[in-house]
Amino acid sequence: MSNITTGNTTDMFNIAGKDFSSRLIVGTGKYKDFEETALAVEASGAEIVTVAVRRVNVMDRSQPMLVDYLDPKKYTYLPNTAGCFNADDAIRTLRLAREAGGWNLVKLEVLGDQKTLYPNMVETLHAAEVLIKEDFDVMVYCSDDPIMAKRLEEIGCCAIMPLGAPIGSGLGIQNPVQIRIIVEEAKVPVLVDAGVGTASDAAVAMELGCDGVLMNTAIAEAKDPIAMARAMRLAVEGGRAAYKAGRMPKKLYADPSSPLAGLI
Amino acid sequence: MISIIINGDEHKVDKGLHLVALLENLELDPAKVAIERNLEIVPKSRYEEIELLEGDRLEIVHFIGGGHHHV
Numbered sequence: 569m570s571n572i573t574t575g576n577t578t579d580m581f582n583i584a585g586k587d588f589s590s591r592l593i594v595g596t597g598k599y600k601d602f603e604e605t606a607l608a609v610e611a612s613g614a615e616i617v618t619v620a621v622r623r624v625n626v627m628d629r630s631q632p633m634l635v636d637y638l639d640p641k642k643y644t645y646l647p648n649t650a651g652c653f654n655a656d657d658a659i660r661t662l663r664l665a666r667e668a669g670g671w672n673l674v675k676l677e678v679l680g681d682q683k684t685l686y687p688n689m690v691e692t693l694h695a696a697e698v699l700i701k702e703d704f705d706v707m708v709y710c711s712d713d714p715i716m717a718k719r720l721e722e723i724g725c726c727a728i729m730p731l732g733a734p735i736g737s738g739l740g741i742q743n744p745v746q747i748r749i750i751v752e753e754a755k756v757p758v759l760v761d762a763g764v765g766t767a768s769d770a771a772v773a774m775e776l777g778c779d780g781v782l783m784n785t786a787i788a789e790a791k792d793p794i795a796m797a798r799a800m801r802l803a804v805e806g807g808r809a810a811y812k813a814g815r816m817p818k819k820l821y822a823d824p825s826s827p828l829a830g831l832i
Numbered sequence: 833m834i835s836i837i838i839n840g841d842e843h844k845v846d847k848g849l850h851l852v853a854l855l856e857n858l859e860l861d862p863a864k865v866a867i868e869r870n871l872e873i874v875p876k877s878r879y880e881e882i883e884l885l886e887g888d889r890l891e892i893v894h895f896i897g898g899g900h901h902h903v
Contacts, residue, residue: 595897595898596897596898597897597898598897599897602897605897618898619895619896619897619898620895620896620897620898621866621893621894621895621896622893622894622896622898623839623840623891623892623893624839624858624860624865624892624893624894626838626839626841626843626858626860626892633864633894633895634895634896634897635864635894635895645895647895648898650898660868660871663873664866664868664873664891664893665866665895666866667866667867667873667874667875667876668864668865668866668893668894668895669895
């Protein structure tokens with residue numbers, strides 16, 4: 569596990585009272601098999617992985633289980649509500665997830681329609697309120713609307729996760745201005761969730777000051793998922809380091825980097 | 833025998849069967865699953881005391897690989 573250090577202080581990342589050194593959260597869907605999932609997660613350096621809650625196949629119990637490949641003691645399982653299109657389904661799913669896993673940290677995602685998979689913020693807000701009353705720590709997938717992000721923080725969400733572009737699109741950060749406004753206004757961690765396609769997209773998110781990035785498809789659907797997982801780890805670390813270093817100001821005209829004095 | 837619904841499908845089980853015994857019959861590790869009975873979560877601590885009744889609707893779930901929504 570490699571950490572970025574600023575002076576003597578390790579640059580840790582805190583969610584719901586727990587410290588993490590990796591700022592990359594990865595999904596565990598879409599891989600060829602569990603072996604590939606485990607290798608990609610390891611190469612990504614992620615300490616938090618998102619998982620889905622589904623019915624057990626009671627007719628065929630010989631199928632391998634994710635927990636046999638990704639040890640829940642080593643990785644923090646972040647149950648999500650992918651596939652839920654209303655608040656009630658999302659709440660029901662996460663109550664089951666809490667019982668299955670025994671922890672309160674969850675990712676809430678309520679989708680609006682099949683075509684865009686854009687978040688339904690009315691249902692998301694309602695679900696978040698119910699879950700927070702039930703003592704869940706809610707990381708919330710949301711639109712890149714700074715007012716909505718603020719509202720989600722005010723009702724008690726522990727992380728705000730606006731999309732960079734539609735889920736699975738790989739288009740990169742389409743709206744850097746709004747992501748930056750959300751980062752500046754938030755007192756809880758902000759993570760770009762969805763839309764990253766390649767390493768530079770992840771670096772852009774981190775250079776905007778995001779606390780982390782969550783992705784799945786960009787790694788799972790790369791030609792070589794394990795190599796891409798490593799690229800994403802480096803991009804998130806590089807982007808974070810650049811953000812902390814403070815980039816040079818942009819200028820309209822050239823500025824020579826060799827001294828002009830003493831020219832022959 | 834009584835009839836119960838597990839994950840949408842009808843199953844015949846012995847009368848008086850407890851939840852913990854059902855999991856054993858299904859070869860499921862209680863630590864790796866969560867159960868909803870008639871729309872209410874069953875805490876793991878109660879698997880031993882709950883007796884299944886005719887018409888019970890169970891959802892037995894576990895964690896699978898998943899990121900965002902996939903079709």
